Amino acid sequence: MPTERTSAGDPARTLHLLWRGSSPDRRRGPRRALSIDAVVETAGAIADAEGLDALTMRQVAKELGVVPMTLYTYVPGKAELLDLMLDAAYARMPRTDTGGRPWRERVIAVADENRALFERHPWAATVSTSRPPLGPGQMAKYEHELRALDGLGLSDLEMDACLTHLLTFVQACARAAADARAAQDDSAMNDQQWWDLNAPLLARVLDADSYPTAVRVGAAAGAAHGSAYDPDHAYTFGLRCVLSAFAALIDEAQRGTTPGS
Known part of the structure; x- marks a missing residue:
């Protein structure tokens, strides 16, 4: 049986991220160095190499060189991240x-x-x-x-x-x-x-x-x-x-x- 499923997170936040309705909340302070695309690409690379069991927000943060809490300003959690990863893979598929x-x-x-x-x-x-x-x-x-x-x-x-x-x-x-x-x-x-x-x-x-x-x-x-x-x-x-x-x-x-x- 699958251990993961899509649309398991917050539907409103997931759809907002999938369709990039607007940029993440802008807050005062230094300009943010990451992007949602960078987070999704890194997560996908981890899953490709090691499988979904190895995919954690902590591991993604480590690969990006940031603390885990930084990721949560881009993606609410792993459930929403999985939807973004799969949709990105679909978008890149060659279409005959x-x-x-x-x-x-x-x-x-x-x-x-x-x-x-x-x-x-x-x-x-x-x-x-x-x-x-x-x-x-x-x-x-x-x-x-x-x-x-x-x-x-x-x-x-x-x-x-x-x-x-x-x-x-x-x-x-x-x-x-x-x-x-x-x-x-x-x-x-x-x-x-x-x-x-x-x-x-x-x-x-x-x-x-x-x-x-x-x-x-x-x-x-x-x-x-x-x-x-x-x-x-x-x-x-x-x-x-x-x-x-x-x-x-x-x-x-x-x-x-x-x-x-």
Whole structure:
């Protein structure tokens, strides 16, 4: 389960910061040396390198060379900072110009863009966005991605549901890939080495005659991928299934039919 979620802070202050409605409160005294952008960039760099567990206001302040209380004059707390970090990552995402291209190519581009986002910022895949940060980065991303599904006969609700399904699939793949990398790092072995080491142990306790289908299919998958799970294959195969489901839905919409009619 995600340990962090967006929109967990003060909504009014978060939206004010996301949209930069005005500068932080101006107070008498020396001119302030930091900016919200600098705080967000530093926090993002920490999360990229060490994960969200390492991200604290104290650590951000240390990297910026200020006392922690200084940060609170820019950002109320970690919850609001997380929204700013994620929105900044969304704003920086490369967006493929797929105008005039077939819908499958447009949808694949959206999926690949999000997969690349999670590869650059693995922490982003661990964050629950059921209440998304409605900042400029998020809105630009949503607008861009919806256009991949526009004009296909889908209703607005179907477009939103298709996009949500696609992004949920990509995020799940990113989390699974991160888990696979973590397992490899923790064991200091790749999957093939791990299976080579443990296969004899499994063979001594597993009665192949009791599980013939599992043994046959598992052996075929292991031979093909060198492991029980291959992130690249899971993504490619899963995306093909998603596209097939979308194709059926689009065909129904264009024919004016509904499932089961």
